[in-house]
Amino acid sequence: MANLQNNRRGRRKILRTVLIYFATIIAVIFFIFPIYWLIATSLKTRAQAFSTPPLFVWEPTVRNFIDIFLKRQTEIEAITGQELELATGAETFFYNSFIVTFSSIAIATVIGVLAAYSFSRYQPHGTNTLMFFILSTRMLPAIVVAIPIYFFYRSLGLYNTHIGLVLLYTMFNLPFAVWMMKSFFDEVPRDIEQAALVDGSNPIKVFYKIALPQVLVGLGATIGFLIINVWNEFLFALLLTERATRTVPVMIAGTRGEVGINWGLIAAIETLYILPALVLIFVLQRFLLRGMTFGTVRGAK
Amino acid sequence: MTEVRLEKVSKYFGETKAVDNVDLQVNDGEFMVLLGPSGCGKTTTLRLIAGLEKPTSGLILFNGEVVNELEPKDRRIAMVFQDYALYPHMKVFDNLALNLQVRGVPRDEIRKRVSETAELLGIKHLLDRKPGQLSGGEQQRVALGRAIIREPSVFLMDEPLSNLDAALRARMRGELKKLQERLKTTTIYVTHDQVEAMVMADRIAVMRNGKVQQIGSPQEIYNRPANKFVAEFVGSPKMNVFDATVVSREHTKLTTGEFDINIPSSMAQRIVESGSGPEVMVGIRPENVAVSTAYQEGFLEATVYLVEDIGNLSFVTLQVGDILIVAQAPPSVGLRVGDKAYFSLLVEKLHIFDKKTEKLIV
Numbered sequence: 001m002a003n004l005q006n007n008r009r010g011r012r013k014i015l016r017t018v019l020i021y022f023a024t025i026i027a028v029i030f031f032i033f034p035i036y037w038l039i040a041t042s043l044k045t046r047a048q049a050f051s052t053p054p055l056f057v058w059e060p061t062v063r064n065f066i067d068i069f070l071k072r073q074t075e076i077e078a079i080t081g082q083e084l085e086l087a088t089g090a091e092t093f094f095y096n097s098f099i100v101t102f103s104s105i106a107i108a109t110v111i112g113v114l115a116a117y118s119f120s121r122y123q124p125h126g127t128n129t130l131m132f133f134i135l136s137t138r139m140l141p142a143i144v145v146a147i148p149i150y151f152f153y154r155s156l157g158l159y160n161t162h163i164g165l166v167l168l169y170t171m172f173n174l175p176f177a178v179w180m181m182k183s184f185f186d187e188v189p190r191d192i193e194q195a196a197l198v199d200g201s202n203p204i205k206v207f208y209k210i211a212l213p214q215v216l217v218g219l220g221a222t223i224g225f226l227i228i229n230v231w232n233e234f235l236f237a238l239l240l241t242e243r244a245t246r247t248v249p250v251m252i253a254g255t256r257g258e259v260g261i262n263w264g265l266i267a268a269i270e271t272l273y274i275l276p277a278l279v280l281i282f283v284l285q286r287f288l289l290r291g292m293t294f295g296t297v298r299g300a301k
Numbered sequence: 302m303t304e305v306r307l308e309k310v311s312k313y314f315g316e317t318k319a320v321d322n323v324d325l326q327v328n329d330g331e332f333m334v335l336l337g338p339s340g341c342g343k344t345t346t347l348r349l350i351a352g353l354e355k356p357t358s359g360l361i362l363f364n365g366e367v368v369n370e371l372e373p374k375d376r377r378i379a380m381v382f383q384d385y386a387l388y389p390h391m392k393v394f395d396n397l398a399l400n401l402q403v404r405g406v407p408r409d410e411i412r413k414r415v416s417e418t419a420e421l422l423g424i425k426h427l428l429d430r431k432p433g434q435l436s437g438g439e440q441q442r443v444a445l446g447r448a449i450i451r452e453p454s455v456f457l458m459d460e461p462l463s464n465l466d467a468a469l470r471a472r473m474r475g476e477l478k479k480l481q482e483r484l485k486t487t488t489i490y491v492t493h494d495q496v497e498a499m500v501m502a503d504r505i506a507v508m509r510n511g512k513v514q515q516i517g518s519p520q521e522i523y524n525r526p527a528n529k530f531v532a533e534f535v536g537s538p539k540m541n542v543f544d545a546t547v548v549s550r551e552h553t554k555l556t557t558g559e560f561d562i563n564i565p566s567s568m569a570q571r572i573v574e575s576g577s578g579p580e581v582m583v584g585i586r587p588e589n590v591a592v593s594t595a596y597q598e599g600f601l602e603a604t605v606y607l608v609e610d611i612g613n614l615s616f617v618t619l620q621v622g623d624i625l626i627v628a629q630a631p632p633s634v635g636l637r638v639g640d641k642a643y644f645s646l647l648v649e650k651l652h653i654f655d656k657k658t659e660k661l662i663v
Contacts (some may be wrong), residue, residue: 192388193386195380195382197372197373197374198457202372204402213390
């Protein structure tokens with residue numbers, strides 16, 4: 001009797017496990033498939049990309065990846081008659097994206113971490129008001145300020161410059177950096193820093209020797225989120241750049257082939273573009289997860 | 302070689318007076334315990350001495366020099382925190398060495414001193430571990446090591462033993478005291494545990510609501526508590542205190558309403574001199590209440606309300622009308638709840654407090 005029951009229970013357990021795995025696999029396919037399709041398309045010729053039914057088996061080509069960097073082509077713009085260079089020399093755009101992302105995040109992180117630490121530890125007069133003010137800058141949809149910023153940048157000479165984009169992204173990212181880092185600092189017991197103060201360290205040493213090492217996980221998470229924000233930004237990059245400073249998302253949107261849209265080429269650029277993000281997310285996934293679930297369990301290490 | 306003096310020091314947090322006009326003198330090499338219930342201002346007082354808080358008013362002096370504006374790092378103090386506040390990302394070695402490192406002590410010297418300190422505290426085998434891998438007692442030792450390695454002029458300790466289990470706490474209590482005697486460093490120690498205070502202190506300052514109630518040696522505090530609060534706070538079980546009225550013309554007879562107490566004329570004299578009026582409070586410690594199963598000359602009758610036997614001693618709570626009196630008895634007394642018992646108060650050990658001011662009269 002008991003044996004039979006055990007058997008039944010065991011079978012039910014196996015069934016449960018199978019179902020869970022099945023559901024997980026479906027979910028993973030659901031999220032992975034677009035990325036797979038993107039990479040697959042990047043390895044197809046134009047004809048293969050458009051074939052019906054879609055091709056699942058084909059002879060892959062790396063032509064698109066070579067074209068991104070090497071092919072020079074021009075097209076006469078229909079309305080303005082301007083000569084445009086298309087879908088080529090992508091290295092410039094990758095370089096732009098990289099420079100802008102790196103610089104703006106470096107600045108936002110440094111300023112953000114220092115500000116967050118001051119707010120958390122020294123609580124200057126009006127901390128709450130200031131923190132709210134900082135947050136409120138994120139409450140408007142970015143597009144609301146797009147036109148003013150465009151004119152503003154035009155007249156200041158920041159239009160079509162790296163520094164212009166860097167400043168803008170820094171501004172957009174700072175609130176996020178300050179808020180996120182402040183909550184990480186808030187979680188670190190103050191006693192430890194006070195112990196260091198009594199122990200003979202000055203406040204600056206306390207900051208970088210005691211406080212900062214304790215929020216490294218939070219710092220990783222913050223930087224991760226900032227990178228995702230900037231790397232994918234499209235709207236302002238479109239508005240405020242021309243060819244010399246254009247970032248990859250804008251370039252992708254502007255890429256066309258000789259006849260119609262060359263999806264293979266676009267997919268190749270996109271594949272290259274998401275690669276750093278994928279690697280980064282993989283490396284930082286522990287931190288990012290921590291950032292997302294942060295504060296849900298008090299005192300969890 | 303440091304003496305610490307507080308002169309009329311107050312610290313307000315908004316409307317709250319955390320520390321209220323405190324005068325305190327801690328002599329060189331003395332072990333001073335700040336004792337009081339939570340929220341009495343003892344930790345704030347300690348933090349004021351450490352420089353982690355700035356006083357609202359008053360002066361803090363080290364060796365006669367005002368240090369109000371001196372940063373914590375320049376006060377040559379070492380502090381042990383209640384939760385130890387070890388640096389979680391550093392190994393024990395670096396936890397101990399940080400102060401020496403920031404002061405630019407040469408490496409060999411640092412290694413030597415860390416080694417000596419670790420030896421002294423028996424934590425030499427832990428130097429390569431991080432605080433998270435240590436037990437509570439080990440963390441406590443590291444915290445202590447971090448304090449003593451720098452040879453500070455004053456030790457400040459904020460309930461350093463309260464996170465340890467009872468057995469370890471009792472052991473560390475003794476070790477800490479011995480260590481202090483050996484180093485002869487002025488020590489200010491905060492605790493709410495009156496046993497800790499009694500055992501370790503050279504002198505105790507009892508605090509309540511931000512004010513110092515009494516400063517004195519453990520014996521003074523125990524035998525001549527300045528007021529009802531100190532009397533009840535120090536000693537376990539706490540002192541019996543009940544209301545009484547002076548009735549006789551010679552002032553030698555008090556009545557509680559349930560029973561009378563005859564006091565010597567010298568005591569009566571003091572009550573008269575104090576000008577307290579006939580309403581007083583009488584306090585007596587459990588060990589000064591004799592209890593017996595049989596009637597003896599001068600004993601009063603009571604009912605046993607509660608018996609707490611702790612092995613070597615037994616605490617018997619007696620009920621007389623509305624009054625409960627705890628008496629200390631040998632476990633062999635053999636009383637049970639509901640029994641009739643007889644008790645007598647050791648009159649020369651009575652404490653009499655003014656009912657209005659709660660101050661000790663005699």
